Amino acid sequence: MLVIEHxxxxxxxxxxxxxxxxxTVEAGDMFGFIGQNxxxxxxxxxxxxxxxxxxxxxxxxxxxxxxxxxxxxxxLIAYLPDNPDLYDALTGxxxxxxxxxxxxxxxEDRAAGxxxxxxxxxxxxxxxxxxxxxxxxxxxxxxxxxxxIHHPKLLVLDEPFVGLDPKAAFILKTIMKEFCEQGxxxxxxxxxxxxxxxICNKIAIIKDGELIACGATDEVRGKQSxxxxxxxxxxxx
Amino acid sequence: xxxFFILVKNNCLIxxxxxxxxxxxxxxxxxxxxxxxxxxxGFTLASQSVMTTVTLAEQGIPQLxxxxxxxxxxxxxxxxxxxxxxxxxxxxxxxLLLSLPVKRVTVVCSKxxxxxxxxxxxxxxxxxxxxxxxxxxxxxxxxxxxxGLILALLLPMIPIALSYLLGAVLAYLQEKFxxxxxxxxGILMLLLVGYMFVNFQSSSILTGATSGGxxxxxxxxxxxxxxxxLTHFVLDGSIxxxxxxxxxLITPFYxxxxxxxxxxxxxxxxxxxNSRILAFSSRxxxxxxxxxxxxxxxxxxxxxxxxxxxxxxxxxxxxxxAVVGPDxxxxxxKITTEVKGAIPRDMIYVILAGVxxxxxxxxxxxxxxxxxxxxxxxILKVHPVRTEDVFWAKYMLNVLLLAPVSIxxxxxxxxxxxxxxxxxxxxxxxxxxxxxxxxxxxxxxxLWFPRFDWDTETTVVKQSMSVIMAMVFGFAAACIPFxxxxxxxxxxxxxxxxxxxxxxxxxxxxxxxxxxxxxxxKIFETL
Numbered sequence: 045m046l047v048i049e050h051x052x053x054x055x056x057x058x059x060x061x062x063x064x065x066x067x068t069v070e071a072g073d074m075f076g077f078i079g080q081n082x083x084x085x086x087x088x089x090x091x092x093x094x095x096x097x098x099x100x101x102x103x104x105x106x107x108x109x110x111x112x113x114x115x116x117x118x119x120l121i122a123y124l125p126d127n128p129d130l131y132d133a134l135t136g137x138x139x140x141x142x143x144x145x146x147x148x149x150x151x152e153d154r155a156a157g158x159x160x161x162x163x164x165x166x167x168x169x170x171x172x173x174x175x176x177x178x179x180x181x182x183x184x185x186x187x188x189x190x191x192x193i194h195h196p197k198l199l200v201l202d203e204p205f206v207g208l209d210p211k212a213a214f215i216l217k218t219i220m221k222e223f224c225e226q227g228x229x230x231x232x233x234x235x236x237x238x239x240x241x242x243i244c245n246k247i248a249i250i251k252d253g254e255l256i257a258c259g260a261t262d263e264v265r266g267k268q269s270x271x272x273x274x275x276x277x278x279x280x281x
Numbered sequence: 282x283x284x285f286f287i288l289v290k291n292n293c294l295i296x297x298x299x300x301x302x303x304x305x306x307x308x309x310x311x312x313x314x315x316x317x318x319x320x321x322x323g324f325t326l327a328s329q330s331v332m333t334t335v336t337l338a339e340q341g342i343p344q345l346x347x348x349x350x351x352x353x354x355x356x357x358x359x360x361x362x363x364x365x366x367x368x369x370x371x372x373x374x375x376x377l378l379l380s381l382p383v384k385r386v387t388v389v390c391s392k393x394x395x396x397x398x399x400x401x402x403x404x405x406x407x408x409x410x411x412x413x414x415x416x417x418x419x420x421x422x423x424x425x426x427x428x429g430l431i432l433a434l435l436l437p438m439i440p441i442a443l444s445y446l447l448g449a450v451l452a453y454l455q456e457k458f459x460x461x462x463x464x465x466x467g468i469l470m471l472l473l474v475g476y477m478f479v480n481f482q483s484s485s486i487l488t489g490a491t492s493g494g495x496x497x498x499x500x501x502x503x504x505x506x507x508x509x510x511l512t513h514f515v516l517d518g519s520i521x522x523x524x525x526x527x528x529x530l531i532t533p534f535y536x537x538x539x540x541x542x543x544x545x546x547x548x549x550x551x552x553x554x555n556s557r558i559l560a561f562s563s564r565x566x567x568x569x570x571x572x573x574x575x576x577x578x579x580x581x582x583x584x585x586x587x588x589x590x591x592x593x594x595x596x597x598x599x600x601x602x603a604v605v606g607p608d609x610x611x612x613x614x615k616i617t618t619e620v621k622g623a624i625p626r627d628m629i630y631v632i633l634a635g636v637x638x639x640x641x642x643x644x645x646x647x648x649x650x651x652x653x654x655x656x657x658x659x660i661l662k663v664h665p666v667r668t669e670d671v672f673w674a675k676y677m678l679n680v681l682l683l684a685p686v687s688i689x690x691x692x693x694x695x696x697x698x699x700x701x702x703x704x705x706x707x708x709x710x711x712x713x714x715x716x717x718x719x720x721x722x723x724x725x726x727x728l729w730f731p732r733f734d735w736d737t738e739t740t741v742v743k744q745s746m747s748v749i750m751a752m753v754f755g756f757a758a759a760c761i762p763f764x765x766x767x768x769x770x771x772x773x774x775x776x777x778x779x780x781x782x783x784x785x786x787x788x789x790x791x792x793x794x795x796x797x798x799x800x801x802x803k804i805f806e807t808l
Binding site: 095115116118119123125130134137141143145146147150154 | 556557558559561562563564565566568569570572573576577579580656657659660662663664665666667807
């Protein structure tokens, strides 16, 4: 589904944020991507979804190169940033209509999708309100609805649980599980190790731009908790 | 250092940092250009003030120079205040500042003083040279000099008061109504048009006053209260004008600051709706992008305010000329029948077309449209839209805003001055193509000088390098056929001008679009 091969990303200032990173996310995978602040998680994610250009390596989604055909890749994915800044000038429904238009979702499909996810995330009564008056959590929920309404094959989420209330976080976890069970895949970063340990079948740990562990969750953690493994790996110089 | 000065210093550092933190080469050159423009404007304003004093002193009415300089300074100040009003209530860093161990009053005062620091220089540059030249050339004494300098320091309180008071009213409306930005823009437009009308009227009265002799001029000043109070504050320091002036300056300022302080840090409560009835619309991706651009445009009062005024003035000018007739306009411009008769008809058409081309040349929504994406740029980058379509939506907004109005104005004028149909068509094509070119130039300039770290939209729409550069390039583009006509093509008449315009603008527009599709696309992808 998502194949990242030997990705290296250096910023104009000369800082190499990600070095020779390779990850493979397969259909049905719930792939957790963990690391300390500044480790290179967001850079990797932004490169994978076509926001950031990268110097070397290759990223493909469903076999299509992000570099060569970014538009085709983007049609298959939905991305949710850690801090979803949405168009303040639009109402919630106008924003969802905009995203649905971009993905050419039919009127009937979008109505059904929006109704389903808005109800689940308790946003039905807020969609006629301008985004400018939404809280961080509401923006997060709106971005989530927009991510699901066009039936993506791959979800790329950057810290999806930040800002969500406990109920919304629980609902999101349920939706994520269902999504993967349908043969789709999720690649997401998180600082909440308990969540990663609980719901991910695969995990990768990144430190200073390099992958220091990657594989099935059980293999990565062994007999320890994920938190212990993470602390051990990231503390080790 | 006291908390107050630390905060003021921090506000200035933030402003300076936002200018400094850029790619070096490109921004050093543009920074130098900006500094040059500021110096040029400052020098022009100051020398104009001195020249006016000299001229009026020669006519024996130097007192009028103080009055006129006050009028100019206040014109600019009120314009500042009006333009800032839409974003005056609130501050993005209010929560952070209020969480610090600093008194609320100190935080608010630091914000007000920072605003004063940004407003004062231009007003001072207009008024202080007049005060000094009046002291030197107009028979002023030390008292007038001191009072003048004091008033120069107090004048910037007016735009601050206006922006805070109006900002409070607009913030109240924003809580109560849905179409807030349109209401805000409408109110600001009305105020500006009303203000321009009053200003125009007062200028005509003043022109009459100066031609009517010393006594007449001084009597006229009295009719312009409260401006006359401020004038007397400087000229003679009589007790009543001084008291009235101080009340006029301090009361609205005090009320404005009070309102600003009470709103500072309070969460902005916008319009909310609990309706479950959802409207589902379906469009092509391109049209969805254009629709988003239109909504974004209408939602930002300062954006509309800054860019819709040109097209409105253009159509108003065309209608006025159509109704009043070109002869009246020439009469008003004091162009005599003999002079008019000596100018070939085609040349009059070219001058007219040149004047009309200036309006679209300086109206560009595209010059700030990429910067205005701000932190939401990720939405365009992560979704499956072609960069060309993003560009298309952005420049199409400007074309829709400019081209129909410009072409309509050209047709109205063409018919009114009895141009042959082919010349009307040529004129309409020139101004229409210029609108397209200006839209494309704005986009290219904004790609070169994007600014995403803005706090308020005003920063991008009014104070960004890309907007200034787009205006300069637009103005230059408008001049090209004009220059070509006067240097090479006079023998071909008005059609020569039109042909030059069509070829040059068509060629430049095609080149600009090619640039956007190739290099521009790459630049956008790296933003």
